[in-house]
Amino acid sequence: MVHITKYGTFEKEYMNQRGMLLSGDELHGLDTAFKVGHNDSIGTTYAVVSEGGLCRLPAPSNATTLRIKAGGHANDTAAGSGARSVMLLGCDPAGVAIQEILATNGALASLSTTQEFIRLDQAVVLETGVYPETLLTGGQASTITIENTAGTEDWIFLRFNGFADCQSQQSCLAVGAGKRAYLTAMNLFVDTNKQVDFLLVFRNNFLNESTITPVRVGAELNGIEGSVSIPFVEPPRFPEFTDIGLLAKVTTGTAKVSASMTYIMGDVPPSGG
Numbered sequence: 001m002v003h004i005t006k007y008g009t010f011e012k013e014y015m016n017q018r019g020m021l022l023s024g025d026e027l028h029g030l031d032t033a034f035k036v037g038h039n040d041s042i043g044t045t046y047a048v049v050s051e052g053g054l055c056r057l058p059a060p061s062n063a064t065t066l067r068i069k070a071g072g073h074a075n076d077t078a079a080g081s082g083a084r085s086v087m088l089l090g091c092d093p094a095g096v097a098i099q100e101i102l103a104t105n106g107a108l109a110s111l112s113t114t115q116e117f118i119r120l121d122q123a124v125v126l127e128t129g130v131y132p133e134t135l136l137t138g139g140q141a142s143t144i145t146i147e148n149t150a151g152t153e154d155w156i157f158l159r160f161n162g163f164a165d166c167q168s169q170q171s172c173l174a175v176g177a178g179k180r181a182y183l184t185a186m187n188l189f190v191d192t193n194k195q196v197d198f199l200l201v202f203r204n205n206f207l208n209e210s211t212i213t214p215v216r217v218g219a220e221l222n223g224i225e226g227s228v229s230i231p232f233v234e235p236p237r238f239p240e241f242t243d244i245g246l247l248a249k250v251t252t253g254t255a256k257v258s259a260s261m262t263y264i265m266g267d268v269p270p271s272g273g
Contacts (some may be wrong), residue, residue, distance in 0.1 A: 001214075003016055007198065007248075009060070011195065015132075016234070017052070017112075019193065021140055022033070024113055030098070030264065030265070030266045030267075030268075031252040031264075031265050032262065032263065032265065033181065033262075033263040033265050034077055034260065034262050034263075035170075035173050035260065035261045035262075035263070036078045036169050036171075036184040036258070036260045037049035037050050037051070037095040037169055037170055037171025037172075037258065037260075037261075038051060038159075038169040038256075038257070038258045038259075039051065039052075039053060039245055039248070039256070039257050039258075040093055040256050041254045042248045042249060042250050042254060042255045042256070042257045043249065043250065043251055043253075043254050044211075044250060044251070044252065044253075045249055046199060046247040046248065047140060047247065047248065047249065048168035048170075048171065048172065048246070049167065049171040049198075049245075049246045049247070049248050049257055049258070050156075050168075050169065050171055050172065050246055051106075051156070051157040051159050051169050051170065051263050054154060054155060054157065055170060055171075055172040056080070056119075056120065056153060056155045056156075056239050057118075057119065057172075057206065057243055058093075058116055058118050059118070059209050060207055060209065061093075061096075061209060063092070063093040063116035063117060063118045064116055064117060064149060064150070065112040065114070065115070065116055065117070065148070065149045066102075066112065066113050066117055066120065066146055066147065066148060066149075066155060067088060067102065067109055067110045067111065067112040067113065067146070067148075067149050067224055068102055068104060068105065068110035068111060068144060068145070068146060069079035069144075069145040069146065069147040069151070069154065070104065070107065070108050070109040071104075071107060071145075072104070072107055072141075072142055072143075072144055072145075073106070073107065073140070073141035073142035074106045074107055074131070074141075075106075075173065076104045076105040076106060076140050076142065077104050077105060078105070078164060079241070080104070080106065080129050081128075081141070082104070082128065082140050082142075083104050083125040083127070083128055083139060083140035083144060083158075083164075083166070084103070084104055084126075084127040084128060084129055084133040084139035084206070085101050085102065085104060085125070085126045085127045085251075085254045086101070086102050086115065086123055086124065086125055086126060086144060086146070086158070087100070087101050087102075087123070087124050088100050088101075088102065088117070088120060088122075088123050088146065088201070088212055089092075089100060089121050089122045089123075089124075089199045090117045090118075090119045090120040090122075090174070091117065091118055091119040091121075091177075091259065092115060092116060092117065092118065092219075092233045093116060093118055093208070095118075095174075095176050095177040095206070095207050095240070095241050096113050096176060096177045097176040097177070097179075098117070100113045100114065101126060101203065101235065103255070104140075104144070106182045106201055106265060107153075107200040108169045111147040112264045115181040116238045117155055118204060118206075119128060119172075119176075119206075120146065120155050120156050120172075121172070121173060121174055121245075122167065122168055123144075123146050123156050123158055123167070123168045123172070124158075124166060124167040124168070124238060125139055125140055125144075125164070125166040125167070126159055128140070128166075131195060132227070133162070136163070136193075138164065138166075139160075139164030139165075140158060140160055140164045141160070141164075142160045142251075143157055143160045143161075144158040144160075145157055145158075145159065146158075146231045148185055154264060156168045156170060158172060158194055161170070165177050165255045168175045170259075171210060171211065171245055171246040171259055171261065171263075172243065172244065173243075173244045173245070174242075174244075174267075175239065175240055175241065175242040175243075176240065176241075176257075177241070178240060178267055178268050179240050179266070179267065179268065180225055180238065180239050180240060180261045180266055180267075180268055181202055181237070181238045181242070181244070181264070181265050181267070182232070182235040182236070182237050182238075182263060182264040182266070183200075183235050183236050183238070183261060183262075183263055184232055184262050185229070185230065185232065185261070185262045185266060186200070186229075186230045186246075186259065186260070186261045186262075187228070187229050187233075187259065187260045187261075188224055188227065188230070188257075188258075189226075189227045189229070189257065189258040189259065190224055190225055190226060190227070190256075190258050191250075191255040191256045191257070192226075193225075194225065194239055194250055194251075194253070194255040195223045195224065195225055195248050195250065195251045195256055196223075196224050196225075196249065196250050196251075197220070197221070197223065197248065197250075197251075198220070198221040198222075198224060198248050198259075199217055199219070199221075199247040199248075200217060200218040200219040200220075200221075200244070200245075200246055200247075200248065201215050201217055201240065201244070201245055201246075202216055202218050202238060202242055202243060202244045202245075202256050203215045203216065203243045204238075204239065204243055205242075206231065206241050206242065206243050207241050208227040208241075210232055210267050212215060218236060218244075223260060224249075225255075227253050235264070237240065240268055245254065246250050246259050246261070
């Protein structure tokens with residue numbers, strides 16, 4: 001998921017001292033992106049730390065509208081007791097951040113978005129039909145799947161597994177137009193008695209379809225057990241139009257893996273530096 005927090009002068013000065021901000025121009029539009037990823041069945045080959053291992057990254061020429069997939073719960077409808085609407089946040093074919101709200105339609109597919117997406121960073125239940133009088137209730141009635149309008153690709157899940165997540169859990173982040181991202185911390189969580197290898201990977205220039213930039217490894221962490229917290233004293237900086245994601249594999253069998261990553265996001269200065 002992504003949480004946005006605006007910063008004041010004190011926080012900006014602190015981060016400038018940490019080497020994260022290189023000029024006064026870079027202080028504009030500063031906020032935080034907090035990403036959470038989860039995968040119940042990481043195997044012995046690398047997979048994305050996200051529900052179902054999903055992280056769709058189509059080229060701009062393959063942009064698509066999205067919808068809520070058929071097969072959901074009857075209570076997840078615009079007038080029902082479950083999820084009434086879902087908000088999608090991502091990027092359009094120009095890499096510009098966009099969002100759109102879809103009304104749920106029970107067991108049927110929803111209407112499609114009016115905008116085309118090439119990246120989907122987050123999906124979240126925006127409205128539910130019943131006031132949750134405990135923290136154990138409320139939200140969608142079953143798993144909600146977002147798919148392309150053609151119905152050929154699942155894009156993201158909002159899991160229901162005895163508890164309504166009400167949001168996607170996907171470690172991928174697309175740094176959109178006019179933004180840059182600093183990775184300040186990463187927390188990794190691994191199933192009991194399992195060893196997992198992690199790769200933090202990224203790819204620049206995701207809008208360019210003629211000179212294609214390959215995926216690169218930003219960090220490799222092998223043999224992780226239990227939980228590990230990693231603060232980045234000198235946070236790596238990712239420019240606009242960069243895909244970032246976390247991959248994992250287990251040494252044997254399968255494992256449940258979760259991760260959270262905190263990014264400081266800032267506007268690209270007018271000079272583009």
